Amino acid sequence: MAARLPSSPPVLPGFTHVHILGKGGFADVFLYEQNLPRRPVAVKVMHADLVDDRVRSAFRSEVNLMGRLSAHPSILTVYSASVSGDGRPYLVMELCSTEIGDRFRQRPLELDEALEIMVRVGGALETAHRAGTLHRDIKPANILTTAFGHPVLSDFGIAANMHLGDHEAAGVSVPWSAPEVLRDETAGTIASEVWSFGATLYSLVAGRSPAEIRGGRNGTDELSARILAHDIQPFDVDAPRTLxxxxxxxxxxxxxxxxxxxxxxxEDLQAVQEEMGVPVTPIDLQERPWSRDLDTGVEEPADELPVRVRAARRRAPMRGAQQIDISSSTQAATPPSRKGLVSVLVGAATAVVLGAVAIVAVAVTTIQGAIPVVEEVVAEPVDGGIAFTWTDPGLVDADSYLVTTAAGDAVIQRATTFRLSGASGEELCVTVAVNRDGRSGDGAEACAEVP
Incomplete structure (x- = not known):
């Protein structure tokens, strides 16, 4: 089949087209110069033949989510998004280099460099998970480098969630995909993200993906078969055994x-850094106010490794809320413990976003039909707070619950229980609704007084 020609660049007010950067199955990426402030930017433009009402809706809701995520120092910055005059949705984003993904096979990264990159990217991924977002395509090529050499995570994969098909069409990167994803048992869970994150770490240090055999046949079918059989090649690198x-x-x-x-x-990677005697990279996490008062029942160690907490901007604290749960389609996860300039980038621009860089984060699969309604929430006083429970009204795939407190704080989760702590005599209220494709249905409210 002949290769598809790139689409024509749209006319965008305030931007001047320079040239094509890359083309893919779902979008083309162009280099533009923004007029004010003057800077080079990468603009991803979706293909016109893919745009329908469903895509537009998903694009709007998930661009907003990506805008919040991109505030993280290790997530690619999205400057703006809109729809061009000819109806194609587009994203304006930071221009970065794919140096990391380009060079690891020819020259694996030094261990200290790889660890620093993965700790920073890990903080970004954990932040996305806490926001109810799965990446679904973690791999070396999706770790870009800013003008100042900072690694950033890109490509949260809008295409993989809006169009069904084979692995290539759906955006699955086989060498770094978990076996359950290759078996089509799930579109993604925290567990499959852990696999891909580990496979990416393996690749950066070893110079090959985990199922890849040097000198052997490493096509998509061969790699997929090895991963399904768990035929993972030995991690034979000069590194501490703990790694x-x-x-x-x-x-x-x-x-x-x-x-x-x-x-x-x-955190274990930080411990390896400590063991090696290299500087320990802080984990950048956005602080959720409810986490300050969450009693885990675990005594914190005195020599805790650094976690750089960034305060969330909220109107009022939310106390005692459960960890956001996107670990599986049916049950909650155990909460985790607390514990180069622009010219260079433009020169490498043809590799910046090659292969359909999809910066829009589609955190949930678009599902047709009415949004289920939570009929009743039961509020039960417990020691130091209120436990709220409800019955699953029929969640499917990536549906979730949006739990909102009277203070206006909100948490996305899959569990059917939620707990708030408060002072004796304080009335605590929550509203629970089903969230589907960035939209919420009608909610049920419950209140109770703390004993």
Missing amino acids: ATIVRKALAKDPADRYLSILPMV
Whole structure:
């Protein structure tokens, strides 16, 4: 089949087209110069033949989500988004280099460099998970480098969630995909994200993906068969044994044997840095106010490794809320423990976003039909707070619950229980609604007084 020609660049007010950067199955990416402030930017433009009402709706809701996520120092910055005069949605984003993904096979990264990159990216991924967002395509090519050499996570994969088809069409990157994803058992869970994160770490250090055999046949079918058979090649690199243990756990065949979330894995990578005597990279996490008062029942160690907390802007504190849960389609996850200039970038621009860089984060699969309604929420006083429970009204795929408190704080989760702590005599209220494709249905409210 002949290669598809790139689409024509749209006329965008305030931007001047320079040239094409890359083309893919779902979008083309162009280099533009923004007029004010004057700077080079990458603009991703969706193909006209893919745009329908469903795509427009998903684009709007998820661009807003991506805008919030891109405030993280290790997530690619999205400057703006809109729809061109000819009806094509587009994203304006930071221009970055794909140096990391380009060079790891020819020259694997030094261990200290790889660890620093993965700790920073891990903080970004954990932040996305806490916002109810799965990446679904973690791999070396999606770790870009800013003008100042900072690694940033890109490509949250709008295409993989809006169009069904084979692995290539759906955006699945086989060398870094978990076996349950290749078996089409799930479109993504925290456990599958842990696998891909571990496989990416393996690749940056070893110079090949985990199922890749040097000198052997490494096509998509061969790699897929090895991953499904858990035929993972030995992690034979000059590194502390503890790192091999971390990689082995992340790449466990059974999802239940992997890390429960990204955060404890990243904390273990910090421990490897400490063991090596190199500077320990802080984990950038946005602080959720409810986490300050969350009693985990675990005594914190005195020599805790650095976690750089960034305060969330909220009107009032939310106390005692459960961890956001996107670990599986049916049950809640155990909460994690607390514990170069522009010219250079333009020169490397043809590789910046090649292969359909999809910066829009589609966190949930678009599902047709009416949004289920939570009929009743039961509020039960417990020691120091209120436990709220409700019956599953029929969640499917990536549906979730939007739990909103009287203070206006909101949490997305999959669990059917939610707890708030408060002072004796204080009335606590929540409203629970089903969230589907960025939209929420009617909600049910419950209140109770703390004993």
